[in-house]
Amino acid sequence: MSLAITADARAAFDRHLAHGDEAAAAGLAVRLVEDGVSAEDVLLDLVGPAQVTVGARWAAGEWTVAQEHAATHVSEQAIAAVSAVTAAVPHGPRADGTAGGVLVACSDGEWHVLPARILSEVLRLRGHDVRFLGGHVPEARLVSELHQTGPDLVALSCTLPMRLPLAHRLIQACRPVGVPVLAGGTGFGPDGIWARTLGADLYAADAPTADELLRRQWPPPLAGRPSIDPACAEAYAQFVRRRSELLHRVVARLHERHPALRDPTDHEYDTTTANLSNLLDSLAAAVFVDDTQLFTDFLSFATAFLTARSLPPDHLGTVLETPAELLRDAPLFMGQLDTGRGWLANNA
Numbered sequence: 227m228s229l230a231i232t233a234d235a236r237a238a239f240d241r242h243l244a245h246g247d248e249a250a251a252a253g254l255a256v257r258l259v260e261d262g263v264s265a266e267d268v269l270l271d272l273v274g275p276a277q278v279t280v281g282a283r284w285a286a287g288e289w290t291v292a293q294e295h296a297a298t299h300v301s302e303q304a305i306a307a308v309s310a311v312t313a314a315v316p317h318g319p320r321a322d323g324t325a326g327g328v329l330v331a332c333s334d335g336e337w338h339v340l341p342a343r344i345l346s347e348v349l350r351l352r353g354h355d356v357r358f359l360g361g362h363v364p365e366a367r368l369v370s371e372l373h374q375t376g377p378d379l380v381a382l383s384c385t386l387p388m389r390l391p392l393a394h395r396l397i398q399a400c401r402p403v404g405v406p407v408l409a410g411g412t413g414f415g416p417d418g419i420w421a422r423t424l425g426a427d428l429y430a431a432d433a434p435t436a437d438e439l440l441r442r443q444w445p446p447p448l449a450g451r452p453s454i455d456p457a458c459a460e461a462y463a464q465f466v467r468r469r470s471e472l473l474h475r476v477v478a479r480l481h482e483r484h485p486a487l488r489d490p491t492d493h494e495y496d497t498t499t500a501n502l503s504n505l506l507d508s509l510a511a512a513v514f515v516d517d518t519q520l521f522t523d524f525l526s527f528a529t530a531f532l533t534a535r536s537l538p539p540d541h542l543g544t545v546l547e548t549p550a551e552l553l554r555d556a557p558l559f560m561g562q563l564d565t566g567r568g569w570l571a572n573n574a
C-alpha cells in the first residue's frame with residue numbers, strides 16, 4: 227500500500243517551487259517514491275495540487291509571470307525525475323497485455339501543459355505506450371502525427387474553455403483516420419459536458435478513471451456524435467471572419483475611454499490586447515457550445531484578475547459595449563452579451 231504524503235512534504239515542495247529550486251523539488255519527489263509513496267500519488271496528489279497554488283499565486287498578483295514560469299519548470303523537472311526512477315507496469319490494455327498507443331495532445335492554443343504531462347506519466351505508469359506532444363497542438367501537426375505514428379487513441383487535454391472550438395477541429399481531424407478521442411481537462415466543463423457536445427468518444431475527469439475506461443474496452447469505439455447546433459457553428463464562423471476588426475476596436479475603445487490606460491507602453495498594449503482577445507474568444511466559444519456558463523465563468527476569472535491588480539472591473543462593461551454594437555445582427559452573440567452584462571451588474 228502507498229504511504230500518504232505528509233503536510234510537511236507538501237510545504238517543502240511548495241517552498242522549492244517558490245525558490246525555483248529544481249534539484250530540491252526533484253530530490254524530494256524521488257525520495258517520497260523511494261520511501262514507499264506511489265509515483266502516481268506523487269504526481270496526482272503532490273505536484274498537481276502544488277501547481278494549482280502556483281497558478282493561483284500568479285492570478286492573485288502575488289507572483290510575476292517569471293516566478294510562475296520558474297515554478298512550473300520546477301514542477302516539470304520533478305515529474306521527469308519521478309518518471310526516470312519508475313518503471314511502467316508491463317501490462318497494457320490490449321487483450322494480450324501489450325501496450326496500446328496513446329497520443330496525448332493539448333488543444334490548439336492551450337498552454338496549460340502540466341495537466342496533460344501528468345496524465346501522460348500516469349498512463350505510462352499504468353502500462354500504456356504514450357507519446358506526449360506537449361502544449362498548443364495545431365490541427366496540421368496532429369494530423370501529421372496520426373499518419374506517422376498510427377496511435378490507437380488520442381487523449382486530448384483542454385483547460386481553457388475558450389479553446390473548445392479549436393478542440394472540436396482536432397476531434398474532427400481524427401475522424402477520417404478512425405482514431406477515437408478521449409477528452410479530459412477542466413476546459414471541457416463540469417462533468418465533461420462540452421466534451422460530449424464536441425463529439426469526443428470518451429471523457430474522463432482524471433487519469434486513473436481514464437485508464438479504467440480504456441481497460442474496459444480497448445481500443446474504444448468511435449462513439450462520439452457532436453451536437454453543435456448548426457446556427458451556433460455558423461454564428462461562430464462569422465465571428466472568426468470579423469475577429470481582428472472586433473479586437474482592434476475593443477482595444478481602441480478601452481484605451482480612449484479610460485484615461486489611466488491612454489498612452490500605454492508597448493508591453494501594456496500587448497498584454498491588454500491578449501487579455502481582450504481571450505475575452506472575445508470566450509464569448510465566441512460560449513456561442514459555439516451554446517452555454518452562457520462558459521462566458522460568465524470567464525467574466526468571473528477576469529473580474530478577480532482585475533481586482534487583484536487594483537483595476538476597476540467596470541472596464542469589462544466598457545469592453546462588452548463594442549461587440550454589442552458590432553454584432554447587433556448576430557442574435558446568438560447578443561444573447562450571450564446580455565447574460566454577461568447581467569452577470570457583471572450583479573457580481574462585478
Ligand code: B12
Binds near residue numbers: 335
Ligand atoms: C497553473 C495555471 C496556469 C499557469 C499554466 C502553467 C502551465 N504551463 O501549465 C499559467 C499561470 C501560465 C496560466 C495561464 C493562463 N490561465 Co490558468 N490556470 C492555472 C490553474 C491555477 C491550475 C491548472 C493546473 O495546472 N492544474 C493542475 C492539474 C494537475 O490539474 P487539472 O488541470 O485538473 O488536470 C488534471 C485533470 O483535469 C486531468 N486531465 C487534464 N487533461 C486531461 C486530458 C485527458 C484526456 C484526461 C483523461 C484527463 C485530463 O488530469 C490532470 C492531472 O491530474 C487553473 C485553475 C485551476 N484551479 O484549475 C487556472 C485557469 C485554468 N487559468 C485560467 C486562465 C483564464 C488563464 C489565462 C487565459 C490567463 C490570462 N493570461 O489571461 C492564461 C492562458 C494561458 C494559455 N494560453 O494557455 C482560468 C480559466 C477560466 C475560464 N473559465 O476561462 C483558470 C480556471 C483560473 C481561474 N481562476 O478561473 N494558468
